[in-house]
């Protein structure tokens with residue numbers, strides 16, 4: 170048998186900083202052969218365009234969540250990986266923001282899977298700013314924390330030190346077995362990843378969890394936006410919506426064109442913050458699409474919202 174593929178699972182609620190961490194991990198292991206599995210909760214993928222190119226292969230599993238509807242596809246991708254002549258050194262899986270990490274990680278406890286995949290750790294990111302609100306209203310987030318080996322209390326630059334310490338101790342109460350550290354932009358002492366402690370996977374009996382397939386109340390709505398937006402208008406419309414629907418609308422992300430600007434820009438919200446920024450990767454025309462993720466959100470309402478921010482219709486870019 171050839172070498173086993175070191176596998177890391179990155180989890181955390183929507184916008185907590187998973188892709189940011191993935192990019193660090195990839196640049197740290199540039200010399201190795203790295204494969205990535207991206208799972209986005211929704212038909213359209215924005216994340217794959219945000220991952221830096223330090224990977225050798227990227228597989229996308231969209232239109233669902235790998236912990237439930239896409240678990241077969243995950244197994245399929247993993248079997249393709251082991252059937253090729255050259256196998257990767259590392260596999261990084263970025264789960265969707267609502268994925269049940271325990272459910273997902275238990276796949277790696279199967280003997281047929283363990284033969285080829287050397288599961289390392291479940292790494293969970295937490296957005297310190299939103300933790301208190303979200304953990305109460307989103308059961309998926311609580312389950313992610315329980316199932317993780319290493320927890321990064323991220324975005325500590327956005328809160329007071331004392332507050333971050335309080336969140337750390339709250340998280341410790343939810344999962345006293347995990348290693349927990351405070352981070353900014355997912356930067357931490359990578360040695361924590363290499364410390365070979367028993368994964369929580371082996372310490373917690375997931376069989377009861379395995380029997381219950383999580384049912385997400387979350388919905389992802391993707392709206393194609395072949396339009397030119399006025400920056401101020403778009404900013405006003407979207408930031409008002411995330412303010413008004415803070416407990417319903419958890420994430421907005423996607424690429425749009427702005428009046429007077431050639432390059433598409435990345436629009437995203439986490440918590441009650443909206444940012445419009447230049448793309449880091451300039452090598453591709455991203456698909457012009459805005460993704461809205463939340464509870465009890467409706468397409469019609471979202472489309473109405475977008476209409477209010479449109480400046481002019483443009484031809485969709487051809488690749």
Ligand SMILES: Nc1nc2c(ncn2[C@@H]2O[C@H](COP(=O)(O)OP(=O)(O)OP(=O)(O)O)[C@@H](O)[C@H]2O)c(=O)[nH]1
Nearest residue numbers: 182183184185186187188189266323324353354355
């Ligand atoms: N201020 C601040 N921003 C951060 C930090 N970490 C990540 N971000 C930003 O938060 C936004 C979301 O980060 P991502 O890495 O895309 O989050 P994600 O968890 O992959 O998002 P989803 O895949 O949509 O669930 C980006 O604009 C990041 O630059 C941090 O520590 N501090």
